Amino acid sequence: MTEQLLKDAPEKFSICGHSLGGWVAQLAAIKAPHRVSHLIIMGSWTGDLDQEKRQYFEQWQHEIENDRLEHLLSEVNAASVLPSRSKDRILMSTLIEGQAKFPRQGFLNQTKAMLNSQPTTLQLYKIECPTLIIYGRQDSAFTLETQQSMKSDIPSAKLAIIEDCGHMSHVEQPQAVTALLKFWLEDQLK
Known part of the structure; x- marks a missing residue:
């Protein structure tokens, strides 16, 4: 990269x-x-990456490879913002709309890059x-x-x-x- x-x-x-x-x-x-x-x-x-983070990103990879990207992004987006903002439809749709333009392979590549980070x-x-x-x-x-x-x-x-x-x-x-x-x-x- x-x-x-x-x-x-x-x-x-x-x-x-x-x-x-x-x-x-x-x-x-x-x-x-x-x-x-x-x-x-x-x-x-x-x-x-400590063991916990490594397992977290390995789970991401598993979800993406098993065509569960939408489910993964829903969970990740909710966890990535303040809990009070996770119910904000405009904010969450902004995140989802931006991510929808990103191909599945891109998410997989990103996850692999994190798992192999130097x-x-x-x-x-x-x-x-x-x-x-x-x-x-x-x-x-x-x-x-x-x-x-x-x-x-x-x-x-x-x-x-x-x-x-x-x-x-x-x-x-x-x-x-x-x-x-x-x-x-x-x-x-x-």
Whole structure:
């Protein structure tokens, strides 16, 4: 994934990634530090999988391979937002509509990538560009401790925590995410 990204990207670029995309973005900044000018990581992790997470993603793979993607997404979406928002029809339909455009094989590839992820933990110090880590305080997918560790290990990282927000920060709190991105990028370009 990262190799394709670097092949297709311009010579110098900023990158923002959510969840698995945040891990891919980290790898891009590690592998090509001279090319990545700004890095934004949202609700992500370093690719380390404990046994519980590994079993969780193996179950995802099983569900997808057995044509239960719709069921899986329904459960994952409900768990990815604040419990009070899981009943919000507009929010949930926004998630489902976006995911409906993504092919089944894409979900399977994503799950396999997570299961085969190479941890970035010991390489984060190689990230040279300004980095913003955005985290929803109630993210059930990844922990605050992971975000704090990434912040500590990436030399120029800042951590922004969005209150009343789960894993899908850009969907749950789009105004807060947009304001953070705008403020941070404007500050970087001064």
